[in-house]
Amino acid sequence: MKRIIGFLLLFNILTVTTANAADRTDPLKDEPAVRKRILYLNERLEVTPSLGVSFLQDYKHSFLIGAKVEYHLNEYFSFGFSAHYSPFAMSTGLTDEIKSTLPDQLEANTYINPTPSKKAMEDALDTLRMVIGPHIAYTPAFGKMGLFSTLFFNFDLYFYAGVAFVNLEAGSLKKYTNPSTDNTRPDDPSNQHKLHMDIEEENGGWRIGPQAGFGLRVYLNRWIAVNVEFRWMYIKRNQAGFDANGDRNYRTFTDLSGDATFEYIKVDGKDQMWENTMFFHFGASFFFKQYAPRSE
Amino acid sequence: MKTWLTTFLTIFVLALLPQNVSSQAKKKVDKKETKKDTKKVAEDDIQIEDDSKGTSKKKEGDDIKIEDDAPPTTGKVDTPAKGGDGLDDDLSGLDEKPKTAPKTGPVDPKSVKSGPMKSSSGDSDERSYWNDIKVVPRKLILKQNRVELIPYVGVTINDNLIRHILLGGEAAYYISDALSFSLGGHAYLKQQTDRAYLTGLQQRTLPTLNAYLWTATLNANYEAAYGKMAIHNKKILQWGIFLSGGLGATQTEIIPRNAGHESWTNTNITIQVGVGFRVFISKWLTVWLSMRNYMMQDRFESSDRIEASASEAEKAASGRFINNIVFQVGLSVFFPTDFEYTTFK
Incomplete structure (x- = not known):
């Protein structure tokens, strides 16, 4: 009997030990990393007025003012719409450098030397005026940061993607040109100091393209955050306003001196190329409703 | 029974x-x-x-x-x-x-x-x-008295006409948890952009370009901000933002407008300022990002150069202050790979 009880005790110890070992898994497995956190986003409306500036632009830096409105479905996903207007733009270093090498006025015979003048080059450039578009956003990360071990903030990181509608103000190169539709020969004295160009499509108007970016919200309290955002857009444009693909129009003039065919540089939609346009936005996000609860 | x-x-x-x-x-x-x-x-x-x-x-x-x-x-x-x-x-x-x-x-x-x-x-x-x-639990990752090796790649981002790809590395020693000194350097591979070609076609002008060859700097880095973030409320990552400043040299090379002209090289004193971001994957491995401005006074080919010889053209070269802004990304490894706390828990 003692042997049986001994065996049972041994058996019991072994089974209980095994069962306990099986139970000793990580108790925090599959648990949320953070509890009792402030739910800054869940079912809240975010309004973010912001200032923006383009960067890595070839000819003009645009300054933007506008706002973004976004509704957060939960802590991770949201959708919204942004609209920004550019009241002014500034020449880049490249523009200044190119201008410094250009003549003050167009050559008399631009067939021989079609180099644009400083003013013609500058006036030919397009200007970004407005960027609007819807987007969806995803906020995968949040956390806490300490600045100089003194100031502590909550923050989150988000990514977004959408469609951008971009309004470009066209340059005014036409006034420097002698188009093929003129009834005067390009070598006519009245056409000196003019570029023999056909501007069939100016470099302005609305463009559509994808936009995407990412941003950081640093929370000052439960309903106000500092917002820094990077925006990338990919649109078709002809920034310089000149011919880019080398295609030509030809027109033959017949007069007393005989037939003569002249070529005119053609500027049209085919001279547009897909280009990256990037911005940084700096703004303040306001959340409504103002109260943000905590998670469980 | x-x-x-x-x-x-x-x-x-x-x-x-x-x-x-x-x-x-x-x-x-x-x-x-x-x-x-x-x-x-x-x-x-x-x-x-x-x-x-x-x-x-x-x-x-x-x-x-x-x-x-x-x-x-x-x-x-x-x-x-x-x-x-x-x-x-x-x-x-x-x-x-x-x-x-x-x-x-x-x-x-x-x-x-x-x-x-x-x-x-x-x-x-x-x-x-x-x-x-x-x-107040102890900080999860300590850097004091550790060496960080950072192989990185990068790209120059503020020149519309010529782009450079960077290949380089940096070695840093942390004298405290926030302050480190490092020696870094990289070589450049140049690529001319579409805009460089279009500038010649559209504005009928050949831009003045220099290619970067290499840069080496001695840097001081200070971790100004740190924190942690939860990815999808599951995975916790430690990160830090550091400021960087340094002094060194950059060598550049003239790209002659006329292919028949000789080029020459300049070695310029370089001041580096930048900001970086580091995310710890483990106690010894991080993803390292940095945006740095390598500033220097460089010399360029004169816009009206006619001399074919480099020595003659160099005398007529014009100087200009350059902000060479680069974005760098790398993986950094800390040695020793582990550390011990010296204070009570």
């Missing part, structure tokens, strides 16, 4: 007995350790507010407040930093939960999961011991 019945009952009783005994014992231990820990916490100047005094003011759910951003070298608790609006209460515990829980007494994971528990005696919360206890 009698034997089998006895065996069955014995197994049943013995199978139940250890769990009951262990759970009872655990409760006793819990009480003992809680008292002991409470006393210990008080001795360590960790703030403990009496629940009976603070309950009315407390927000619901502020169970355990953990401050984990204290300097790692201090063994005692600092006054909690003001984050405003209870910010410091957030991310409480994060991934330290397994480490901090035994420190202040065992916490039943089930009770953590299910929230406040009602006791049989009718007390509002058995875990009221924990309310408003501020604990």
